[in-house]
Amino acid sequence: MKKQCSEESSQTSPNQKLSLEHCWFDDACILDMDYFVKTLSGIKAKGVRADLIGSIITHYASKWLPDLSTEKGLTQFEESSPESVTASWMKKRFFVETLVNVLPPEKDSIPCNFLLRLLRTANMVNVDSNYKTDLENRISWQLDQASLKELMIPSFSHTCGTLLDVELVIRLVKRFVCLDHEGGITTAALVKVAKLVDSYLAEVALDANLSLSQFVTLAASLPSHARPTDDCLYRAIDTYLKAHPSVSKQERKGLCRLIDSRKLTPEASLHAAQNERLPVRAVIQVLFSEQTKLNRHIDWSASFGSLRSSSVNGVFDTPARCLSKREMNTQQMEIKKLKEDVYMLQSQCNALQAQMEKMAEKKKRFFKWKKLGFGKSVGEIENVEQQEVESEFGFGKQTPMDMKASLSKGRTPQKWGKSLS
Template sequence: MIPSFSHTSTTLLDVELVLRLARRFVNLDEAVRSGAALIKVAKLVDCYLAEAAIDSNLTLSEFFALASVPPSHARAMDDGLYRAIDTYLKAHPGVSKQDRYRLCKLIDSRKLSPEASLHAAQNERLPVRAVVQVLFSEQNKLNKQILDFSGSFSGMLSPNMGLDTPARCLSKREVNMQQMEIKRLKEDVLRLQSHCMALEGQIEKLMEKKKGFLIWKKFGIPTLRGNKNEEIEREANVGIGLKTPLQMRTRLVKAKNPNKWRKSLS
């Protein structure tokens, strides 16, 4: 947490120095930087970003550059990176939707813990596409766990069980616990599916509204506000061009006696 002593820097911490150090380490030879050291540096970078993200003067380019330095395989879990991104979005509410999605693309939703996935699914600061991606990833994890549990349970009850390698028989309590776990996982999958369907419905409604607006605009259908403005403009333009009292009197006589005026003209 080295403070910035440069007059040109606007951040409280010297982010440029940490960025140079991280890039220097990543560019070292494979023999010098072992896998364990690279994982420690990636974790250190995520913790540093979570602290530096509080600074309102930290730009998006600086945050993105430092978060992109560690390779994807250096992070066993992306919970630290998600925490840093969420902190940055909280401290910088003016970030556009495109930039929010660009930041969320740094996160691998498959590497999020169940707690982080649950928080991301309820996080209003994340774009809708990122939330849907997290929900689908969590649903795939649950489906895989259900298949694994079902396979192990069906293998335990297989009629050819005696021909296979003998294994330890599960107790009744363990079987009940597995059945309860499978039931809980199925309920979680149904809940995530309902969340996904609700989000897809909201997206479809927004697309329909946008499509309807474009159709109205394409065919030039006037809106109620346009009709009202045109009516007000017509009322305001009444009397324009009547510059002399004689012209005004002629206009009034024409309005009161339209038939007589036509006869006189004929």
């Protein structure tokens, strides 16, 4: 059968050999890796394109190696391998290392999701670090083509506390950003990776063992221009704060510094303004950013209206269409609504500022009382204050009769007594 296939393939063009090579995919002797490598080398020598070579490798690996097939059910490898767990583990390790060696060097010859599944298996069977590094480099070249499902590789190390291998994703993203610095990545690819990283952060943020440093490192590994909006990053940070209620105030401030409040949409800004998990300073920054956007929009609308009126009056030679009554009413309603939003934001800012001043005054009074009381308790401080009031006004804890007697005694001057006598 193999001889017949080779004779047919010699009479066809190199780019038509993919369908003919399927005749030896189902052969049991293909489990011999030496024969597979020799056959693949013969196909490469005939000038077959790199993407077709990659298709042959992915089809072969998905058929014979477990965990590489996207279809459910047992693979041929599992059906024909009744040996022990150790022998199967060693065979998988040799299989992965051989596949990595025969991968074509071209960038897009192998799909990124297949490489991620191959890397997952390589980590599971603990192949040599050189093969892992090679796979990570290939994945970082085309990380913008990866899916979130395949990127969520579990951690097979007992020393790692998280369920997912976060350090692996950090390495992949950093290598991808290095390629961007070298000019080998487009802006669209960078935006896709930023969206992928933010989605990954939202998933891994639910892990209670995820450290704050890992979250911050992965979130800050991308440049600021990679995110058109920070809504997904804000969602990931909010998820992390919700899953980690023990985060300190300073750590919350550090997390919120990752967000650019100017890049939040109105929906995200509204949610952030009402989010009790965020520090007060972050909420104020969001409110001020929204107020600045509204003021800028109002100024732009006003300048646009003046420009249109000037063009109507003949200041500019360019013709301009006059607004209809309906369009003018719509524009006036939008400006009125924007003004109302500005007033509402100003009132919220004033209320927050008054609340902060009130909290600062309470804090100042607390330290002042503590200084006057010399470390006394609250009851003792109140007694000291009451004694000061009593000494100032001249009365203490007296009964009404005592107060009346003291007041009557105070009303009778000494000279009046002498005159009566």
